[in-house]
Amino acid sequence: MLLQTAWQKVLSGAVAASGTPNITDLFGPGLSAEAAIYLASEPNYTSYTTQRWTSHAAPSYIGTIQPATVEDIQHIVRIASSHEIPFLTTGGGHGVSIQMSALQGGVQVDLHKFNRVQFDAEDGLLTVGGSATFSQLIDPLYKSGAQFPLGTAYCVGVVGATLGAGVSANQGYAGLLSDLLEEVQLVTATGSLVTASRSQNKDLFWAIRGAGANFGIVTSAKYRVPDTVNNGDVTNANFLFPMNRALEVFTYLSSLDEEISEYLALNIAIFLDPKIDQIVLLVNVNFAGPARAAAPYLESLAKVGPLRSEVLNVRWPDVFSTSYFGVKDTKACSRNQNVNMRSIGAKRTDPEAWVAFLRELGSFSRANPDVTAAMVIHRFATQKVLGVPDGDSAYPHRQLKMHIQLETVYENRALDNIVDAFLHSARHNFTAASGFDTPAVYVNFAHGDEGPEAWYGSHNLARLGRLKQEWDPRGLFSFYNAIPPIGPSGHELR
DSSP states (O other), X not given: OOOOOHHHHHHHHHHHXXXXXXXXXXXXXXXXXXXXXXXXXXXXXXXHSOOOSBOTTOOOEEEEEEOOSHHHHHHHHHHHHHTTOOEEEESSSOOOOGGGGGOOSEEEEEOTTOOOEEEETTTTEEEEETTOBGGGGHHHHHHTTOOOOOTTOTTSBXXXXXXXXXXXXXXXXXXXXXXXXXXXXXXXXXXXXEEEESSSSHHHHHHHHHHGGGSOEXXXXXXXOOOOOGGGEEEEEEEEEEGGXXXXXXXXXXXXXXXXXXXXEEEEEEEEETTTTEEEEEEEEEEOSOHHHHHHHHHHHHHXXXXXXXXXXXXXXXXXXHGGGGOOOHHHHOSSBOEEEEEXXXXXXXHHHHXXXXXXXXXXXXXXXXXXXEEEEEEEOOHHHHTSOGGGSXXXXXXXXXXXXXXXXXXXXXXXXXXXXXXXXXXXXXXXXXXXXXXXXXXXXXXXXXXXXXXXXXXXXXXXXXXXXXXXXXXXXXXXXXXXXXXXXXXXXX
16 A cells, blocks of 8 residues: 655645646746756657656656756756645666655656766765766776775666665675765755765754655765775675575575675575476675685585586676676666565575465466566675664664565556565565564665655654754655654654
């Protein structure tokens, strides 16, 4: 069920009541010459504007504005606010929350032109624009002998990932992206440009690192680049296991629940291979430390008996392209595909429960051949993450060790109810076995119906609510896993 906040209802209702605005007349006069407006009714509209990774539960736009300057963004926010036109900002376009579907007939603010990347090797500071993707970081950093976490896919926006926390295979030794963040430039709900850092607007800086989509449009972000590890070399190993080895694979994974090297990350993709009509497990292991230190982990998996395996030594920018035997993951970076997914945060492995789900996954996939269904597990180390105090930022899930993603891709929307029922049941069962007393989910992977306690932690909601009231009292930035508004009595409004 879609949870709509009071703000979403008001903003969406305003457009419905006033009719379709002429955004060219409203916004055009105040924009710079390099800015652009594209109407959704125009031919080839989608060719000029940044499209979403998934079309599931999509917002609808009357048009897109591509600002070219910070002043353009300030102008857009002020005009949209004064005319009660709801809007969403697009950076990399990988947001998945179904809350975005509450915006109908609004405006897309497309930060396509804000993709600048600048690395100061002397100071070790990296500055990126609001739409820069991880792929754009590689050249300037690699040429300088530097190294930086690359999130969970090359094509994801750096800033968007950071605003949720910025998890990655590198977090065990480098920390979260939000922990590396030094400052941001942000356009607020009043159209003002502010700096948020540990010394300026400190409360806002706390809030945007974990709940950042709720407070404004980040035009640029500056990061401290961590030290290069192992000269930038990574051991990247791939294993393919059949279903009858799943229990052993998960049992090995459970042995890492309490202790794992800071340099180790495991990514596991599980799906029904239609060629052999069998569930298979693709296990990717990347180890950023010395190769000899990776050997015990690789030997343990080799003993399980893979159908196929390989061990590679690669440079850090090549980890994604050599993972899963180098099979190109077209889904991760494609656009306008109907991806319906759920995510669960976990801190322990339950081998028997997980194997039971794989049987369900196989049965579901055979019964619904038009649906491509998969389970993806990210097991990331947490040493550097836990080295930062809980209260340092709004991110509430530093104890989280695994992200379990249940992903489906299909074209026939008549299958929505069947898919939703399958995913809902699976999420319930995985949550019960997660090791957490209450649901915990990384906000950037969230479906959008879990609720603010699961995204932001119940202990953070009062402070976040007060800051939301201070920085965005009218709820302009409330279409992506929104912080509930606080009423006069101090209670949440729903």
